[in-house]
Structures are given as C-alpha cells and as structure tokens.
Amino acid sequence: MSVENITRESTLAQTQREYILAVRTMSEEFERLHGYKPRCMARTYGCQQNENDTERIKGMLAAMGYDFVEDPESAELIIFNTCAIREHSERKILGHLGAVLPYRRAKPDMKIVLCGCMTGQPHIAELIRKSYKYVDMAFSPGALYRLPQNLYKLLSGQKYVFDFEGGAENISEGMPVLREGKTKAWVSIMSGCNNFCTYCIVPYVRGRERSRIPEAVLEEVRELVKSGYREITLLGQNVNSYCKDLQLGYDFADLLRDINSIEGDFRVKFMTSHPKDATRKLFDVIAECDKIGRHVHLPFQSGSDAILQKMNRKYTCEQYMQIIDYAKSKIPGVSFSSDVIVGFPGETEEDFEKTLQLVRRVEFSSLFMFIYSPRRGTPAAEMPDQVPHEVSVDRFNRLAQLQNSISLRRNERLIGQTVTVLTDKPDGGSLYGGKTADDIRVRFDSHGTHIPEGQSVQVKIERAANWAVFGQTV
Template identity: 45%
Template sequence: MSKRPTPCIVTSEEALRQEEIIKQLRNDNDLIKARTGKQKYYYISTFGCQMNAHDSEKLEGMLEQIGYMKAEEEEKADFIIYNTCCVRENAEQKVYGKLGYLKHLKDKNEDLIIAMCGCMMQQEEVLNTIRTKYKHVDIIFGTFNLYKMPELLQTYLETKRTVIDIWKEHKEIVEDLPSIRKHKFKASVNIMYGCNNFCTYCIVPYVRGRERSRKPEDILKEIEDLVADGVKEIMLLGQNVNSYGKTLEDKVTFAQLIRKVNEIEGLKRIRFMTSHPKDLSDELIEAMRDCDKVCKSLHLPFQAGSTKILKAMNRRYTKEQYLDLAKKIQREIPNIALTTDIIVGFPGETEEDFEDTLDIVRQVQFSGAYTFIYSKRTGTPAAVMEEQVPEEVSSRRFNKLQEVLRPIITEKSQALHGKTLEILVEDLSKNDEKLLTGRTESGHLVHFEGDSSLIGEFINVEITEAKTYYLIGQRV
C-alpha cells in the first residue's frame, strides 16, 4: 500500500504564481476600463456553512485585487460565482433553480462569466448534470483548489471555452490569500480543512477531503494581522476542531492552540466550531474555563439521542457519554450556553429512539439548536440503509421536537431579562433601521436602539425583554 502524501503548506511559489496572474488580469481590466469607461462587477452567492462563507471571502479578495467591484444583485454583474453546498438536498435544488435563471441573464449578456465552485462540484453526478444540462456555466472548480480561481479565469478569458478543474483530493494548502471580510471587527480563520469522521449521513469527507491542520505559527500570524487590522472577535473554523494538530509533524492540540490565541494582545473574543463530542477532551474544557477571551458558549452537536442510532450514524459515542460530557462542561463552566445539531428521522429510528433524543434535550437544556429532518445524500452509507423513515413520520417527530425545544430555549432567554450584558454591536437591524443588533458572549442576539457609529464596538446593554430567539435591550 502506498503511503498517503502529507499535504504541504505553500506560502511562496504557488501563491506568488497566482499573484502574478492577478496582476496580469488587473492590468487587462484597467486597460479595458480606460478604453470603455466600464467598471466590471462580480456577484458571489454562498450556500451552506461558515467554511463556505469564509471561502467566499477569499474569492472576494482575489476578485477585488483583479479589479472587480462587488455588485448587490446578479443582473449588474459581469462575473457570477455560486459557492455551493451539498450537505442538504434543498441547497442543491436551490442552485439548480438559480442556474436556470442565469441562463436567461447570459442570453441577454453574452460576455457574462458564470462560475461554480464548492462542495457540489466534487460530486461526479453533479458535474455530469452541469456539463449536460447547464452548458452556460463557464468555470467549474471544487473545494481543494480555491486559490486557482485567477488562473482559471485567465484560462477562460484566453480560450472562451468551459474550464473544469476538479481535484479528487487535496494537494496543498496555499497561505496568504487575499480576503474581503464582511465585518471589519470580526473574522473567521480556518485552522484545519477536511474531516476524518465519516458519519454515515454526511457527504463532507468525500467533498472536502481528509483532515489536514494548518501550522500554529501560520494561524497565529493570521490572527495577529487581523487584530492589527481592527478585528476584535475571531471564529476558529474546522469540521472538527477537536482533531486539530493530528496531521502536524510537531503535535499541537486544539487546547494548546486556544491558549496561544488567548495570549494575542488586542483580541477580545474567541469562538470556535465545530466540536465533535467523541474527542472533546478535559484539556479543552480546562482551556475554555481558564482562557478569559474564549466565549462561554459551545456548539456541541449530538444529532440523535439513541445509542443504537448513534452507532448507525458512526458518531462513536453513546447517549450516556454525551450526557456525561455535557454535564461535565456545565459543571466546569457555569452558565455556559450549549447549542447543538439534531437530526430527526434517520434510517431505522423508532419512536423509542426518538424519545431518547427528546430526553437529551430535556436533560441538557440547550440554549439553541439547529434541527433537521434527515436528508438522503447520494454517496453516503445512510442513503442505502434499510428502514428509511417515512416523510410523514419524520415531519411529525420534527414538530414534536420543536414543541419540546421551544419552551426550553425561551426559558433560557428569559433568564437574561433584567441583566446587563456586554455585546459586540454587529449591524443595523434588517427589519428596523432605528435598531442595532449585536451578540452577547453566549451568542444571544440582542436588538436595541442606537446610532450606527456603535457598529464594531463593545457596549453594555440592559435586557428589557426576552423573546425565544432574540433579546431586546437598552444601552446602559
């Protein structure tokens, strides 16, 4: 058996090559703009998780260096990228629906460039569908070669032929990519890529590859540079951050990394996701407890309450082990806000199994939960399992889960009524421009009256009203 090559971190040669291509494209765009007076615009639509959102920030950074400006809608764009997700079927269907609309736009503007990237592109059946049914897509690339986007764009512009560049596995990690952050005051930082867990319902390991960790010195430098640029809150990202460091030659645990990040001067808050219960260590709990910048909130998906179903999911922990872990965390870090993911209707789930799920919800008392009806993903072991649960049964159980969750989450919110909490002001309210929104250390969303000059600042707010999924307050 051949030894699997260890992914290398590329910080010079490949990054410099793409940088040169960016300069060439920028020069071409500047010449076109000087001749025609026309500014080129891009539009990126992002589907899926925070990893995809962070990837889109890198795409934005490269496109703006090339000379494109951001368009607020597809109709005004010269270059459209869909960064796709394949975790749930409805996300894929949304993409296909939008591709039909883009055909209409391309018919009106033959110079429009359409690109597809992300997790969907790593699936052979999706790639074949786009090749045959959506021939107006010009550039297709996957999750492993995001940094090559300038080169792929250049190739398309030179040939005017469809460019497809899909890698079956990761070859290298390219550092120092430009990035456009949505917020100046907070940012996400990838600490690792890929996943080794192979939960039977999940397509992620097949489309994002095996785990590979970035070197701690690269992560710390990136965070230090972000803090110097005004960032106050960092979200450390990985499919399973608890596995961080296992692929490094010089082993560093996630807990050790957290402590190093906590020492960075000027940084105010540290968040991270996602944590897998199977390897959340006592060392990490202690680091969360001891590090003053680590937010007292934790997203800890349990997915299903039944040990039988957990085994079928390949989650590698039991109901009892999850409950013991949750109680240990709550004991060591009082008032921590625990949130979770829950799947209803996994193949083979009985009423008794579902009651185990409700039992965990009642015992742990989560502050929030992302809940899903099981979605069959082609290419995963669960897709061909027997005893697929009928849709009407899954829907009934899903509604029952909401009935149990909602009063618990409401009670958790109401416990904050009358308290004064520090929040990071993030934005204007989408529904009322007189209101600002921000988040507490625990992750609760707070609306309050205030001036937009407060965005990006930490302020104290007294909670005057508690709704189920958000709080209302007034500045102190």
C-alpha cells in the same frame, strides 16, 4: 507539516500570484475600453465555511481588478458558491443557475462559474458538463486557490474550464481575502473531515482533514486584531481534531490558549466541534482563557446509541453527557448549542424519545434541527427503514416545541440582569442587535444614540422570547 510541504504550498501560492497579475492586466485593458472595471456578482449558499470561501474568492478577484455588484444583469462574472448539504439546496441552486441564463444570452461575454461543495460531487460535475453548457467554469472546493490560473485560462479563450482536482491537499497561505465584516471575521483553521458520518457528504466533497500550521493561524488572528476586529470565529468541520494531521504535539486547546494570549480587546468563537474529540483539556483551557466565548456548539445528532452507531458518530449518549457535565463543572455559565437530525433511517419512536430526553437534560441554548435528507453517495442513503416524511415532520415539530420552551425558559432567567453585548452592524430598524459572550442574541434600544458595529455595550434585559432577549442600554 514538513518543510517540504510548506515550501510546496508557498510555491503554489506564488504561481497563483503570478496569474493574479496576468488577469489584472486583462482587467485594466477592459477598464480602458469600457470606462469601468469588470464586475462580479458572487452568491453564497450554505455554511460559514462557504461564506469564508467567498471572502477568499472575492479577495482574489479584487486583486485581479474586479468590482462587486449585487445584480446579475450588470455583472461580467457570476459566481455561485454552492452547498451540497441537502438535496433541496441543490435544486434551489440549479434553479438560480437557470434564472441567470437570460442575462448570459443578452451579454455573450458574461462568464458563469459554479464552485463549492456541490461541484465536488462527480454526478453534479457530470450534470453541469452535460446539461448546463452555459456554465463556463466549475471547480471543487479543493481547487479554489487555483481561481486566478483558471480564470486566466477562461479569459484567454479556453471554452470551458473544469477543475475538480486537489480535494484534501490545498490550503494556500497568503492569498488575499476580502472580508464582509469590519469587526467580525472568520478564520479557517483546517479543511475537510476524516469522520465519515454515514449521512454526510463533506468528506467526499471537501476531502480529508488538513490543518493550517499554528503560526499561520496565529499570524492571521494577530493581523485581524491589529486591524480592529473584535470577534474572531475559528472555522473547521471538526476543530477539535485540529493539528492531528500535522503531528506537532500541538492541539486545538493549545491554539485557543495561544490566541487568548494575543494582546487586544477581542473575543473568540469556534465551530464545529465533534464530541468524540472534545477533550477535558479543551474545557480546562476555555475555563482559564478570558477571551474565549462561554459557548460551545457540540452537535449530538441523536439521543439514541443505536442511531449514533448507525451514524458512525463514535460516541454514546453517556459519553456525550460526561463531556457536557465536565464542561459545566469547569466553566460557570457555559452554554451549548447543537445539531440534531430527526428521522434518520431506522429511528423508532423510542429512539426519538431518547433524543427528547437528552435535550431536556442538557438544556441547549439553541438547536439546529434537521429532518434527515438522504445524500447520494453516502451509506445512510442506502440504509433500509427510511422514515416516512410525515413521521419525521411530526417528530421535528415536537422537538422544536420542546426546544422553544427550553430556550424561552433560559432567556427568561436573564430578565433584570445586565449583560455585555458585542454589537452587530445596525440594520436600520428601531432596535440594535448583538450577542453576548455565551452567544445569546440581544435586541436593545439605545435611546437615540447611534451605536456602530463591534462595540461592547451594557444592556439591561427586560423581556425574553425563545430566540432573543430584549432590553435597554445602561
């Protein structure tokens, strides 16, 4: 990143900080009149990137004097941070949007805001403008950092605020974040994607890849570790191409190595990786770094080269297997999870069989399986030979059955072993939960001892299911 861009970025953030102060003054006036702070209900749909964006939204709102509530009825501000990955999720969100209309009617000063990937699509932006007139503000993911300015406009009397600018450009450093977890944190290292897989909407709604400068990421991780965070998950649509846009001669493996050298007792995870950018250097670095989890989420999407080509994934199955084999040879005990799509246009039974074969060869610890769902504006939605839904469902079920048996077999191997578990927030049930460094979900009995979130505990495994292993603290 050039000095010019860094300066521009800090100027952008400074402008927003001034709007934060202006909205804060409005919030103080609200509190003086009503005896309580203005309240926001923020609902998040979709992936961890979106969860992380909501934390940034809440951070800015907290700085602007807002409190947070769960119920829409008592809120002065309702925010839907949306997901566009599937048509089904969009329909669900529009349904939820309709459900808050009665609250809005009962409380005319309430403001309703829509943001996230859905609003990055021109046809949705148009739909909102025309048919959801009670949505007061909508902005695309690239405009997120301008929330203070846009909220100021809205609270100052502007009837509608729509901001769909700033696709790829803007990652603003130094804006506040309100984190949900006290021991596990997400750190976004880049935004956008350059790959244009033919089924995916992300490059259209989140724009091109833009990496944060390494020092900014390292500083954020240092601060988190100092504040007691025990698990840091680095986020990006394709973390393996981190820093390519900045041309610093520095890459994702370098970032992992530098994070690993930060002092403290913590573990690092990352997602999502693209196989075409997963280098040998990446696995060499994971092998030498003790704080990097021994688990890689490496989406293969299909086991058929013909389908991979139609998906524009830019690797073959053999190349994918070479990466897996190399990682296994370098990192003892490494495990993989993956995303896979069934029923992509033109997928034959033979193509699908190849997917099953690849799943058997790799032995993933878990699979995120999706039935192909056409997204308007993507090339795959226009492709001939769309697979009938019932055929896709049948393939999905067969794949799920295979993966369940693999997950169970892998988990059964742990019976009798003692594993280190980083604990989750207790859910009030009779068992505690957490994950191992290679991402295995563990449920355990602590013999009545209360174990808070973020502790490392030793658990002896006694039984296994396909989704978790179970045991007792030792």
